[in-house]
Structures are given as C-alpha cells and as structure tokens.
Amino acid sequence: MxxxxxxxxxxxxxxxxxxxxxxxxxxxxxxxxxxxxxxxxxxxxxxxxxxxxxxxxxxxxxxxxxxxxxxxxxxxxxxxxxxxxxxxxxxxGIDRRWNVALVGAGKLGAALHAYDGFRRRGFHVVAVFDADSRKIGRRWGSLTVEDVACLETSVREKEVEIGIVVTPADAAQEVADAMVEAGITAILNFAPAKLVLPENVTLRDVNLAIELEALCFALTHDGWIVGR
Amino acid sequence: MxxxxxxxxxxxxxxxxxxxxxxxxxxxxxxxxxxxxxxxxxxxxxxxxxxxxxxxxxxxxxxxxxxxxxxxxxxxxxxxxxxxxxxxxxxxGIDRRWNVALVGAGKLGAALHAYDGFRRRGFHVVAVFDADSRKIGRRWGSLTVEDVACLETSVREKEVEIGIVVTPADAAQEVADAMVEAGITAILNFAPAKLVLPENVTLRDVNLAIELEALCFALTHDGWIVGR
DNA sequence: TATTGTGAAAGGGTTCACAGCG
DNA sequence: CGCTGTGAACCCTTTCACAATA
The missing domain is CATH 1.10.10.10 (Winged helix-like DNA-binding domain superfamily/Winged helix DNA-binding domain)
Incomplete structure (x- = not known):
C-alpha cells in the first residue's frame, strides 16, 4: 500500500x-x-x-x-x-460520483453515513448492511439497513464500487470476502484486522489504536521529537 | 510526522x-x-x-x-x-493508562467514546466537550458533555494527556489551541483541517476523505496496481 | 542447526540547483 | 525577471547476506 x-x-x-x-x-x-x-x-x-x-x-x-x-x-x-x-x-478520480456501501450499522458506521464531507466530494453511501437482525430493517435517512447476506445482490444492483468495513475485527475478513465476491475492488477498512485480499483489490486501513499508540510513543519518549 | x-x-x-x-x-x-x-x-x-x-x-x-x-x-x-x-x-508506552479528552460531541465522537478497543488498550476517555449548548450537559455513559469553554480547567483537573479533535474543520484550530493551552502535547485530529501547533506537540491526522480519494485514484487508474 | 543481529548494498523518495521559458 | 520542470545529489528505508551464537 x-x-x-x-x-x-x-x-x-x-x-x-x-x-x-x-x-x-x-x-x-x-x-x-x-x-x-x-x-x-x-x-x-x-x-x-x-x-x-x-x-x-x-x-x-x-x-x-x-x-x-x-x-x-x-x-x-x-x-x-x-x-x-x-x-x-x-x-x-473525484470528478464523478462514487457509490459506497457501508458494512456494519454501528456507531462508527452511523457517523460515516452522516458525514457530510463525503457526499460533498461525490461519495454517496447507497447501502448499509449488518448481520444483527435487530438492526436490519431500520431506517438510516433514506436507506434501510440490509441483511449482510444480501450484500452481493444489493451491491451489484446499486453499482457499488467502494466498500467500507466498519464491523468488529472478527467479522471483517468474511465481510471483505463477500465484497470481493460482489465485484468490489476498493475497500476502506476500519476494523483492527489484517485483511487478506486478491491482488486486484485495493485496500486501505484506518486503525485508530495504531494512531493512538504512535502518540503514546511520542509522549513516552519525551526526548524524541516528531520530525517533519 | x-x-x-x-x-x-x-x-x-x-x-x-x-x-x-x-x-x-x-x-x-x-x-x-x-x-x-x-x-x-x-x-x-x-x-x-x-x-x-x-x-x-x-x-x-x-x-x-x-x-x-x-x-x-x-x-x-x-x-x-x-x-x-x-x-x-x-x-x-501502552503499559499504563492514558487519559483522553474528546472535543466534539457529534456522531464520530460518540463512536470513538463507545469504541471498546480503546479502553482495552488503556485509553480512557475521561472528558467530552462541545460548544453547542444543546449538547452540553447531556450524559454520555458516566460522563457529562462539558462546555468547551471549560476545557482548560477540566483537562488539568482530570490529568488528560491526549486530545482528540472531532469537530468540524472550522473549529479545529481553536480547539487545538485550547488543548495546547491546557498542557496537552499529543493530539489526534479527525477534522479535515491543517493544524498549526508548537514544535513540542505531537499531531496525527486521520483524514477520511484522503483515504477515499486514494481508493478512487486506484479505481480510476486501473492499469496501476497498488504495490506492497 | 536454526535463527538472530547487523554492516553493506540496493532501492526509492526528497531536496538541490539550474536550465528553460513565459 | 520569475517561476516551472527536471536531472543529479542526497538521504533514509528496506533488503541482502553472513558472522555470531544459543
């Protein structure tokens, strides 16, 4: 990467x-x-x-x-x-619209869905999935939380090109696999898990714990300064 | 950085x-x-x-x-x-407890506050601030959303060492300034703004738009592959 | 024998410095 | 003259390869 x-x-x-x-x-x-x-x-x-x-x-x-x-x-x-x-x-590649699917209808997913900066840049969340039957069917703005089991059909139907993984770590790999199966070739992963994906799929990780740990390192090693 | x-x-x-x-x-x-x-x-x-x-x-x-x-x-x-x-x-530096303050009681702040992975690694959110009077006073678990005007006092009292900025872009710089004023020397910034801080303060940025744009680049330039 | 620890080599990103051009 | 575009130099990170050693 x-x-x-x-x-x-x-x-x-x-x-x-x-x-x-x-x-x-x-x-x-x-x-x-x-x-x-x-x-x-x-x-x-x-x-x-x-x-x-x-x-x-x-x-x-x-x-x-x-x-x-x-x-x-x-x-x-x-x-x-x-x-x-x-x-x-x-x-x-931001001179056009991109359809995005969120998997994981938790708090972080909700925050990303509500984040206006995405839409303003042409990123449209067109589908939200979850595995929890209590969350499936809930309304998220104009969207309805769908069963992750329907991911492939829905992703193809809605022409989703970018997938965002916002699940717990233990579900991340199978969700990513399903995304790939559905033809998605770009994944943004927030789960603290190392995903293994085919060569042709682009993956980017956002790992909050790692960012915080880097801050700790700097705080702990007070004699070291963070260079440009 | x-x-x-x-x-x-x-x-x-x-x-x-x-x-x-x-x-x-x-x-x-x-x-x-x-x-x-x-x-x-x-x-x-x-x-x-x-x-x-x-x-x-x-x-x-x-x-x-x-x-x-x-x-x-x-x-x-x-x-x-x-x-x-x-x-x-x-x-x-993760062999101890770290006190963290969140500024911005929005959806992303709520997601981070609820994120269990932090606490498990010794990061404790001990204060949440916002500038919106409708949010101030609300209960977030065992915490109460405080007025950002009280940031300095509260941060010193609660011995906060790490600050997380989860505000809109236009508020980020003044919030960061207040954090520095309060003695915080490590900041994790989620706002899409370029913060200017003193040398001795460690800053890390998490910019979701940039991550998505990197995915777009890869999707757009299909002949390019993302190398290790 | 298996695997670490580490100088030396390779690779590649950044900076320099200046020729080229409006 | 001012600022871009770029080859070359520099510097840092990664990889290699092997001596050291449990």
Missing amino acids: TKLVKTITNSPVPAMNPRISDSALRRLSHYMRFLEAFEAAGRGTVSSEELADRGGTTSAQVRKDLSHFGSFGKRGLGYPVPELRARLAAIL | TKLVKTITNSPVPAMNPRISDSALRRLSHYMRFLEAFEAAGRGTVSSEELADRGGTTSAQVRKDLSHFGSFGKRGLGYPVPELRARLAAIL
Whole structure:
C-alpha cells in the first residue's frame, strides 16, 4: 500500500511516470483542497511556493508531485487555479460520483453515513448492511439497513464500487470476502484486522489504536521529537 | 510526522538508535497485536519469520525494527513471546493508562467514546466537550458533555494527556489551541483541517476523505496496481 | 542447526540547483 | 525577471547476506 506501479497504459490520465508514492498521493489530495480554497478566494493563479506553504512541504516537492502527471504551470507565472483544480480532480478520480456501501450499522458506521464531507466530494453511501437482525430493517435517512447476506445482490444492483468495513475485527475478513465476491475492488477498512485480499483489490486501513499508540510513543519518549 | 529524532536521553527505554521511521513505529504496533495473539495461543517463542508472515513484511524487517530498541531474541530459537510483548508495550508506552479528552460531541465522537478497543488498550476517555449548548450537559455513559469553554480547567483537573479533535474543520484550530493551552502535547485530529501547533506537540491526522480519494485514484487508474 | 543481529548494498523518495521559458 | 520542470545529489528505508551464537 505504498507505491503504485504502472502495468497497462489505458488509463484516462496520460501518466508519463509509471510510479507515484503513497505520500505523494496524499499530498495531491491536500493540494486539491488548497486549490479549492484559492479558487473560492477568486485567485486565478498560484505558485508552487504558495501551494507548499499551506501544506508544510517545499515548492520543489509540489512541482515534482505534479510533474508525475504532466506539466500544468506556466514558467514565470505559476499554475492556473481552476484548470489545475480540474486536472487534479480528474487525476484523483473525484470528478464523478462514487457509490459506497457501508458494512456494519454501528456507531462508527452511523457517523460515516452522516458525514457530510463525503457526499460533498461525490461519495454517496447507497447501502448499509449488518448481520444483527435487530438492526436490519431500520431506517438510516433514506436507506434501510440490509441483511449482510444480501450484500452481493444489493451491491451489484446499486453499482457499488467502494466498500467500507466498519464491523468488529472478527467479522471483517468474511465481510471483505463477500465484497470481493460482489465485484468490489476498493475497500476502506476500519476494523483492527489484517485483511487478506486478491491482488486486484485495493485496500486501505484506518486503525485508530495504531494512531493512538504512535502518540503514546511520542509522549513516552519525551526526548524524541516528531520530525517533519 | 514521519520521523522521530532523538534529542535528550532520559527516556525509560534505552534506545540505542536515535531514529525510527513512522512506518517502523506502525509495524511495532502490529507486532504487538500478533504477539498478543501468540501469547493467547500459549506460544512460548516466535521467530522473526513468523512475526513477518502475519504482517506482510520480511523477517529482516522485523529484526531491524526490533534492533532499534535492543536485542530481545535468542539465536537459533527466536523471541520469547511474553517478554517481547511486555518490552514492546513499554516501548510503545501502552503499559499504563492514558487519559483522553474528546472535543466534539457529534456522531464520530460518540463512536470513538463507545469504541471498546480503546479502553482495552488503556485509553480512557475521561472528558467530552462541545460548544453547542444543546449538547452540553447531556450524559454520555458516566460522563457529562462539558462546555468547551471549560476545557482548560477540566483537562488539568482530570490529568488528560491526549486530545482528540472531532469537530468540524472550522473549529479545529481553536480547539487545538485550547488543548495546547491546557498542557496537552499529543493530539489526534479527525477534522479535515491543517493544524498549526508548537514544535513540542505531537499531531496525527486521520483524514477520511484522503483515504477515499486514494481508493478512487486506484479505481480510476486501473492499469496501476497498488504495490506492497 | 536454526535463527538472530547487523554492516553493506540496493532501492526509492526528497531536496538541490539550474536550465528553460513565459 | 520569475517561476516551472527536471536531472543529479542526497538521504533514509528496506533488503541482502553472513558472522555470531544459543
């Protein structure tokens, strides 16, 4: 989950470079946000320096990151804000709607479902599943909590492309397997479990305990500082 | 938030090595979990190979990671499970209780508050704050939602060391400032905002939109595969 | 013999510095 | 002149390979 290696060449983005690091990808998301702010502020142009200042990187880093996908700036001038924002949106793949399914109708699932930031970025939760018969049938806004046993049918019907696992750790693997079976190839996993998935499925983990433990490490080792 | 650089040498852990990468730190958390499983299974000893298999790394990586903090194994035998688990817990700083404050009594805050995995690892949510007068005074289990204006007093009184920001983006910076004012030096931020904090404060961000965008990138660039 | 601990080599991400161009 | 785009240098992380040793 650290690098991306090019294998075929039919993607919508020209992609001169075959690789991009996970950290570069994260930075692109940040630039995206900064560009939205600049655009809202009516700025027509930004320099790599300005983009860098906002995100705690360097201008060289910004230029390198962008250069993986083409050259969008004008020398002596900087980058045209609306154009670059649009190009970045296309590169990240957020210039369209994505259907998302949540599995696990617990508190965390509810929080994600209610989170407005998702919808605003084109992520639509179109299905919620659970294994608990007391939760199945409940209304979640315009959705009804479905039986996880119906996952495959429903996911195919609703054209879900992204799955979010918000179950307890012990259910996570079988839920992920069902997602894969239903044709989902991108999974965001909040369960503290190491999922084993086919090569063609992209997985990202969000592990809250690990983040807290990293904070503890820093607190415990007071003589160590967290470097940039 | 990528490296740790040693500056003083009075930490409880000997720490022969002055640096450890963020990725190594994450792996240590994973080893911790595997060791707990091995211990529960009654295993007296594990090899770096076995630890690596579970976590998708290599045995050399495991040995290197551990070697930053000392040498815990026996050549030809492997690592003693209970001892290594205890040592790792001490290294990560999770061999004690940590008091945590949540700011933002919304759905995500509620989910984190209810999350059992935290308490099980020694993280105790001892205070919840919000700015919304309709939420202030509500009972959350044994806690009462407090006015964020009282944050400093309450945080000092309850000896909170870790703060979790679960507010909307526009409130995040001032909440973080208040936390720092109250003496908190470790912050976990869920708000999609770039926080600016003093050097001595450790910050970690969990940005759900960025994780989803990375999935989109992978889905959009179908010819690219996510490498290890 | 099996497996650790670790220098040395390899790999790859970041920074530097400057040529190229508006 | 100002700022981008980029090859080269640098630096850090991972991998390799083997000496050390229970």
